[in-house]
Amino acid sequence: MAVKNPPGIEKMISYPQFTSIEEERHYRKKTLAAAYRIFGKLGFSEGVAGHITCRDPEYPDCFWVNPFGLSFRLLKMSDLVLVNEAGEIIAGKPAPLNKAAFAIHSAIHKARPDVIAAAHSHTIYGKTWSALGRKLDPLTQDACIFYEDHGLFNDYTGVVGELSEGDRIAAALEDMKAVILQNHGLLTVGHSIEECVFWFTTMERSCQAQLLAEAAANDLINIDPKIAAMTRDFEVGFPLAGYFSAQPLFQDIFYEQADLVDEGVEGKLSLQ
Secondary structure, X not given: OOOOOOOOHHHOOOOOOOOOHHHHHHHHHHHHHHHHHHHHHOOOOEOOEOEEEEEOOOOOOOEEEOOOOOOOOOOOHHHOEEEOOOOOEEEOOOOOOOHHHHHHHHHHHHHOOOOOEEEEEOOHHHHHHHOOOOOOOOOOOHHXXXXXXXXXXXXXXXXXXXXXXXXXXXXXXXXXXXXXXXXXXXXXXXXXXXXXXXXXXXXXXXXXXXXXXXXXXOOOOOOOHHHHHHHHHHHHOXXXXXXXXXXXXXXXXXXXXXXXXXXXXXXXXXXX
């Protein structure tokens, strides 16, 4: 299901406005670099695995992504590369491209034109929960974010390398905000980078919370379905709620790691 912003919420919370494509691209790249730093700070990495992408505002069939093998904790704006539908790097420094990142994210961005950003990583609680082959239950207020709004991809066949597997992951995601990749990890999407990052961090913690709760007791108390749906739609699970809830994460990282911003607002993008 697609959760939409409730009527009138834009009067309270709104997305940034831009006067040019260049300004919007700078914002997206800066925010994407910050997203990687947040993942690095929170330990959301496993060797070279994991990736966050964002769609380019001028070339919507292309997306920005990290170069393969660079630490999330060190990534800067200038390290990001722009990838087209053919898997070719068309802007940014020459760098290796994660084949799995392209297979997964190209399919998602193609299938979901509403999605600006997508995130996937092999986090400890996410991959542990994924091994159970189950969706999350509405055990807590935060877990209500994902109530009937996340899928399960239950066909693990090894490291993603084929475009067809990316297509199947996108099909399992449908029009929802997240999908659990069985025996693999978590994947979230958003109408902004901030939303996508908040959904991921909260989903990881919701997996942790349910693992702890199930270890502590057999009879857990789920939130009533009507209350869970209301909480998702009008309180914590709509797009602008995700965008706004992420602001402290980004405020902290920009304050602590200002070096991640190493590009200014430039002219028209020069494609390779």
